[in-house]
Amino acid sequence: MKIHIKGGRLIDPKNGVDAKKDVYITAGRIVAIGDPPNGYVANRVIDAAGLIVCPGLVDLAARLREPGFEYMATLESEMEAAIAGGVTSLACPPDTDPPLDEPGLVEMLKFRAQNLNQARVYPVGALTQGLKGERLTEMAELADAGCVAFSQADAPFADNQVFFHALKYAATFGFPVWLRAQDAALARQGVAHDGHVATRLGLQGIPICAETVALSTILILVRETGARVHVARLSSAEGADMVRQAKRQGLPITCDIAIHHAHLTEMDIGYFDSNSHLTPPLRSQRDRDALRAALADGTVDAICSDHTPVDEDVKQLPFAQAEPGATGLELLLPLTLKWAEESKARLPHALATITSEPARVLKIDAGHLTPGHAADICIFDPERYWKVEAGALRSQGKNTPFLGLELKGRVRYTLVDGQVVYEF
Amino acid sequence: MWLNPSNPQLNREGELHHLLSLEGLPAEILWQILDTAKSFVGVKVKKVPLLRGKAIFNLFFEPSTRTRTTFEIAAKRLSADVINLNISASSSTKCESLLDTVDNLSAMHADMFVVRHSESGAPHFIARHVAPEIHVINAGDGRHAHPTQGLLDMYTIRHYKKDFSGLRVAIVGDLLHSRVARSQIHALTTLGCPEIRVIAPKTLLPAHVEQLGAHVYHDMRQGLKDVDVVMMLRLQSERMQGALLPSAQEFYKYYGLTEDKLALAKPDAIVLHPGPMNRGVEIDSSVADGKQSVILPQVTFGIAIRMAVMSILAGSRGVSGRESRVKTDNHGSPVTRDS
Numbered sequence: 001m002k003i004h005i006k007g008g009r010l011i012d013p014k015n016g017v018d019a020k021k022d023v024y025i026t027a028g029r030i031v032a033i034g035d036p037p038n039g040y041v042a043n044r045v046i047d048a049a050g051l052i053v054c055p056g057l058v059d060l061a062a063r064l065r066e067p068g069f070e071y072m073a074t075l076e077s078e079m080e081a082a083i084a085g086g087v088t089s090l091a092c093p094p095d096t097d098p099p100l101d102e103p104g105l106v107e108m109l110k111f112r113a114q115n116l117n118q119a120r121v122y123p124v125g126a127l128t129q130g131l132k133g134e135r136l137t138e139m140a141e142l143a144d145a146g147c148v149a150f151s152q153a154d155a156p157f158a159d160n161q162v163f164f165h166a167l168k169y170a171a172t173f174g175f176p177v178w179l180r181a182q183d184a185a186l187a188r189q190g191v192a193h194d195g196h197v198a199t200r201l202g203l204q205g206i207p208i209c210a211e212t213v214a215l216s217t218i219l220i221l222v223r224e225t226g227a228r229v230h231v232a233r234l235s236s237a238e239g240a241d242m243v244r245q246a247k248r249q250g251l252p253i254t255c256d257i258a259i260h261h262a263h264l265t266e267m268d269i270g271y272f273d274s275n276s277h278l279t280p281p282l283r284s285q286r287d288r289d290a291l292r293a294a295l296a297d298g299t300v301d302a303i304c305s306d307h308t309p310v311d312e313d314v315k316q317l318p319f320a321q322a323e324p325g326a327t328g329l330e331l332l333l334p335l336t337l338k339w340a341e342e343s344k345a346r347l348p349h350a351l352a353t354i355t356s357e358p359a360r361v362l363k364i365d366a367g368h369l370t371p372g373h374a375a376d377i378c379i380f381d382p383e384r385y386w387k388v389e390a391g392a393l394r395s396q397g398k399n400t401p402f403l404g405l406e407l408k409g410r411v412r413y414t415l416v417d418g419q420v421v422y423e424f
Numbered sequence: 425m426w427l428n429p430s431n432p433q434l435n436r437e438g439e440l441h442h443l444l445s446l447e448g449l450p451a452e453i454l455w456q457i458l459d460t461a462k463s464f465v466g467v468k469v470k471k472v473p474l475l476r477g478k479a480i481f482n483l484f485f486e487p488s489t490r491t492r493t494t495f496e497i498a499a500k501r502l503s504a505d506v507i508n509l510n511i512s513a514s515s516s517t518k519c520e521s522l523l524d525t526v527d528n529l530s531a532m533h534a535d536m537f538v539v540r541h542s543e544s545g546a547p548h549f550i551a552r553h554v555a556p557e558i559h560v561i562n563a564g565d566g567r568h569a570h571p572t573q574g575l576l577d578m579y580t581i582r583h584y585k586k587d588f589s590g591l592r593v594a595i596v597g598d599l600l601h602s603r604v605a606r607s608q609i610h611a612l613t614t615l616g617c618p619e620i621r622v623i624a625p626k627t628l629l630p631a632h633v634e635q636l637g638a639h640v641y642h643d644m645r646q647g648l649k650d651v652d653v654v655m656m657l658r659l660q661s662e663r664m665q666g667a668l669l670p671s672a673q674e675f676y677k678y679y680g681l682t683e684d685k686l687a688l689a690k691p692d693a694i695v696l697h698p699g700p701m702n703r704g705v706e707i708d709s710s711v712a713d714g715k716q717s718v719i720l721p722q723v724t725f726g727i728a729i730r731m732a733v734m735s736i737l738a739g740s741r742g743v744s745g746r747e748s749r750v751k752t753d754n755h756g757s758p759v760t761r762d763s
Contacts, residue, residue: 195632196631196635196636198630199631199632199633199636200447200606201545201568202544202567202569202603202606203568205631271432271545272548272549313521317522318522318541318544319543319544320543320544320566321543
């Protein structure tokens, strides 16, 4: 199969390309960019005039809800959502039921995902058995089964000794460890940022020190163990500052934020809108602005969707009782474009945060368009508006604070391995 | 039903449709409730026929004797039919969802729900999902709001002090967990009280409480100096467990209202308490039963306030027909949701 993507604006942040260039694909791989190879005859020509052609998106946190939470979403529905959002590679956290703590579970997930022939799935294995924070998992075995990193999801460690040992063990093999910076005790029962909105609404707050206390422990243990740590979903200005300084000192850390946190604040809770009940909580405008600045200066490496499809039954509840999380795979691209437009970020830089940068965090060969490499491509219409509503979302989760909003940027074609897996 | 997007308790005409919180209510509505209550306080007859034929459901998801009883008395004096449901003991334990419970009760042709719930925001949630002709009154939700308590406190202050414009008011005790304090602060700021003080140790104050319009004091003696009104809050005994306080004794010593501390306030200062009181924890018996205490009149006024709220809600034009319910998406555009 030979596909010729014609007349589009090619943006490939990793290779520093932003120009009108054609892409030529043969047998799943990019064979040429710009001019066609000798004697190239395409089976299919995709007219990309007026569209942007970029690497397929790489998402660092997409919950597929399998195994265990199939009533909320299935692998099928969420993989559909991924390609509809232009996402061609995604990492899924281990917070399934049972958690991804055994090679068999990981192999099964990879096998099921491969059979769907859509986006590539990179499981993040559990760092401790059952995510209980007590005993280490067989990390090397899990890595052989396909885990790209190890994480505690949102679960705490039993104590810092377990944490310390987990980092040392992971560092032995050079496995990356992904951590959420949130002190479980300081965040206990909290459901919203500990600010004036939580005070007004009478909601239990999660103070910023829940993030900074955990982050300082992480940074000290990284220094001590040399483990390669990725801090997932920062939420506060103070947290971003700590990461900025740690990076300056040369610590081997990377971090991401969820796309919601580049846009929303505690004010978006409004009158107890449970769709704005997220983990970490939406913080103040000052924090939101600081996260945007941290994206601009590279302190924050990547933006993830933090895709969390939640069933209506557990979302349609009073705020604190409602399950946290929002659907995100299909919103990642348009919300990133919205952030770029509002912050006057250059489009290649904005696209880097959802393509080449997360690929670098994952250490995978993705997120770029280079001849000789797999043709994972997203082609989107940057000017086309669409309305976020239940019927427009392929994900089984319809829960998002952006419901009802018109967003700009619509994926038109998604290619994985040179195959058109989605078109609109 | 088309609720006002800027405040889901008001209909499009700006009339009160639900009473969920005192926050964001215009002063005219608060004055209207206080004036209406005053007309009920003077009435000698036990029953007025304003709500004849109306069915009022007391939905108490959290146990309460006092508040439920005053709502029941108020409804009966207005000639309404009252149905008391202690849901904490029935559906919740059978795992019926709140939405299902509300749908079922709506189908029983209720006119008004009086809701007490341990979760902040539960009455908002219910108001969003009930049929458009049903009114919801918040009788206390989590730490969020207790609007009728706040109103009866305002009634009491107005009764003794006539005017809010020159008052210095202190609220003392566990503000962190208090829905009463939040409603009091919103009502006082709306009615034009120039100085609200909150007095508590740092562990019992919510974050940024000053943004609600209150001045923070940690020293009770300083905070009570020259105030006209002292509003005490109840201290739950479980606060000792979460490392918020060392003991009831120490709390009493530093934040309990005693005669000598009250002497720092103006000589004609009044003392309020939402009840039930913990004598010897937040308030000394000699103060609770003293001549400056207006705690018992508060209870009497509470019935008039609840009668006023119910009659105003029942008399609002409401809405005709069942239209789709509307909720704002926080970005300004209305979102239609199926019920």
